[in-house]
Each structure stands twice: as C-alpha cells, then as structure tokens.
Amino acid sequence: MMSDTIISGENEALNEMGSRARKAASALAALDTRIKNQVLLSAADLLVSHTEEILAANAVDWKYGAAHQMPEGLLDRLTLTAERIEQMAEGLRTVAALDDPIGSVGPLTKRPNGLLIGRMSVPLGVIGVIYEARPNVTSDVFSLCFKTGNAVILKGGSDAIHSNIAVTAVLKEALRANGVTEDAVQLIEDTSRETTRAFMHLDRYVDLMIPRGGAGLIRTVTKESTIPVIETGTGNCHVYVDSPADIMMAVDIIENAKTQRIGVCNAEESLVVHRDMVSTLLPELELRLKEKHVELRADAAAAEHLTSSVPATEEDWGAEYLDYILSVKTVSNIDEAIAHINRYNTGHSECIVTSNYAHAQQFLREVDAAAVYVNASTRFTDGFEFGFGAEIGISTQKLHARGPMGLEALTTYKYIIYGQGQIRS
Numbered sequence: 150m151m152s153d154t155i156i157s158g159e160n161e162a163l164n165e166m167g168s169r170a171r172k173a174a175s176a177l178a179a180l181d182t183r184i185k186n187q188v189l190l191s192a193a194d195l196l197v198s199h200t201e202e203i204l205a206a207n208a209v210d211w212k213y214g215a216a217h218q219m220p221e222g223l224l225d226r227l228t229l230t231a232e233r234i235e236q237m238a239e240g241l242r243t244v245a246a247l248d249d250p251i252g253s254v255g256p257l258t259k260r261p262n263g264l265l266i267g268r269m270s271v272p273l274g275v276i277g278v279i280y281e282a283r284p285n286v287t288s289d290v291f292s293l294c295f296k297t298g299n300a301v302i303l304k305g306g307s308d309a310i311h312s313n314i315a316v317t318a319v320l321k322e323a324l325r326a327n328g329v330t331e332d333a334v335q336l337i338e339d340t341s342r343e344t345t346r347a348f349m350h351l352d353r354y355v356d357l358m359i360p361r362g363g364a365g366l367i368r369t370v371t372k373e374s375t376i377p378v379i380e381t382g383t384g385n386c387h388v389y390v391d392s393p394a395d396i397m398m399a400v401d402i403i404e405n406a407k408t409q410r411i412g413v414c415n416a417e418e419s420l421v422v423h424r425d426m427v428s429t430l431l432p433e434l435e436l437r438l439k440e441k442h443v444e445l446r447a448d449a450a451a452a453e454h455l456t457s458s459v460p461a462t463e464e465d466w467g468a469e470y471l472d473y474i475l476s477v478k479t480v481s482n483i484d485e486a487i488a489h490i491n492r493y494n495t496g497h498s499e500c501i502v503t504s505n506y507a508h509a510q511q512f513l514r515e516v517d518a519a520a521v522y523v524n525a526s527t528r529f530t531d532g533f534e535f536g537f538g539a540e541i542g543i544s545t546q547k548l549h550a551r552g553p554m555g556l557e558a559l560t561t562y563k564y565i566i567y568g569q570g571q572i573r574s
Contacts, residue, residue: 167354192323222412222471243538272298281362284312289539381542384414391503
C-alpha cells in the first residue's frame, strides 16, 4: 500500500531523489537500444580507465573493514582488484551484447471478434537496491536496470561507501558522455539506519525493492519495507554424494563449492553423504580440505571416518557459515537426503554427485531450490555464468522471479490490443 505521507525531516532528500528517479524512468523507457548499449560500453571502458581511483577508494573501505574485524568472507566480497574491475567491465559489455527485451511482443492471439491481443515487455519503473560490502553490485545492478529502461536508487552499506561512490561516479560520467540523464542511477550516500528505514518506505516512487546481503538485512527489508520485495539469497547450499558416485569427482566438486570463494551465497555450507560412501569419500576429502584449513562439523557416523572433526549440532544443519567450515551429515538413501536438504536449505543451490541417472532425475524433481545441479559445483549459480551478463541478485522466492535475476526479471508486461473499430455489445 502506498504511504499516505511524504518522508520529511532529515530524509526529505530521499523524496527529491525518488522524484528524479521517477522522471528518469519515464525517459529511460523510451530510450533507443543503440544509446543504451553505447552507455554500457562507455561505462565498461571508463571503469577500466579509472581502475586506479576505484582501487584507492576500495583500499579505504578495506582498511576500515579489517580494522573492525570484518569476517574474512565479507572482506573478500568487499575487495576489488584490477582483475575484478575488468570482470565488472566485462559484465557491462556482455549486457550490452544481449537482446533488449523492452518492446518485444509475444504471439498475438486473434479473438472471434477480430481483436488481436498480445503482451509487450515494459520496464518495472524505479528499482531500489539495498546491499552490503559488494561494490561490484553497483555496476552489475546499473547494467541490468539501465538495459531494461529502469531507473535505480542504490543504498550500499558504510562498509563499501567509498568504493560505491567511486564506481557510481564512473557510471554517471558514461551517462553524461552519451547525453542521458544521470538520474538513471543514484546512490544514497547517507549510510545511517534511519535513512535505510526511510528508503524502505519510499513507495511513492520506488516500484520494487531488492535486498542483497546477509540474512539479517534480508529479514529486515522483508519485514519493514512498504515496497514490494524480492528476497535474494542467503545460501545454505548442499552437496549430496549419492551411492554410487565417482569419489574424485565428488572431492573436486566439494572442494570447489566450499573453498573457491567462501564469502558468497552459492558456496557450499553442508555436505550430505550416503552411508555406503562415507568410508571411501571422507578420508580423501579430509586430506584435500586440510590444505584449506576447513573445519568439519560431523555427525557421529561421519566422525568415525575422520581424523579430526567437531560434533555437529542442530544449528549446524541450517547454518550459512561464510567461513572455512563444513557440516557433514550421513543418510541411508536418497529420500532421506532430499528430506534433509528440503528441511534445512534456503532455496538457493543444491547439488547431487551420482552415477545413477534415476537418482539424478529424482533429485532434480524433488529438491526445492532455485538451482539444482547434477555433478557440478554450486558456485555456478551466477548471472554471468548463466549467460545473463550480470545479475541483480539470486532470488530464493518463487514470485515473480527465481534464481539469478537477469534482464527478463526486471521487466513486466502490458497487454496490447489491435482492433478495427470493434465495440462490445
């Protein structure tokens, strides 16, 4: 429901920001695809050419985070390097190369009265994004919103404010250079909780709110926002090693899913093992994970085959560690594995390692998650890896988008009707 009163007082600036975003959205909805792509390509080049300035800003944020004991996983998310900035730029270029969904019309249906009825893809309008410690989100979100004709208001956390300001300045430079309103992207630089709360009530102007961050942030936005919210992933992601399965394939997948980047939502947090595989898998896996200093929190049956582990508690089965910790659960069959996963997962990404085709199909059908894998790491749940160029988030809900959210997830539609003078009797 739309708020009856305009936000006032110290957050009155948000109303002005919202008003400008609404005007920008009207202009962006009519923007030619060629201009959109020019802006995105310019932004990519400018990101790379401004690498030094962006890294300097990021260093300020990183030093602050390290001094305040930011967890290693979050520091990893916060950290920018020349390579990561190039990846951000490549994401912009990839989005520019994708088809523009705006204005596309689905099949027209001819009614008995001669009316032709179809659906046209249109922008959502103004999108708000609240996120933590992820400066790459700034450019990713902009690219997808801009390509789909949506204006975006960004609210990053204090942990990445200097980085976000630097990246946003580059995006605005690209907009200016191509004669497009800078209000296509706006960053709220006030990082106070009061401003964040006020932003969540800016439903007079914002059509959709997307939180990206930890469980606490997502829970707060979902509870407090008067704007429709799409929940994006906390990830208690599982790998289930079935019987039979290729042991070394399983070890490779688990190591990658757990340790390639620990601070991301598609990292594995939980291992489920068929009891027939425990004695062969766990000794090999423990040797591999010891190199990465991963702590194993195991049930009694698994602990018997490990030289070093911590007894798992009920809380471990549902934990998103974002750390070098992995829970280990043994099961008697695939039905028990699926039941365990569906009870404790967060609807993000789940994997089965198996040589049994029937079991693979059962896992794909019955596991309730946005992305379900057979014999591949959960780390692939990502907009860039899925060919979307970037992602605005990974939705763990079912309406209206699920999984990595690319261009289509940021559109809605309207019905278009062609007539020849028909009137209803």
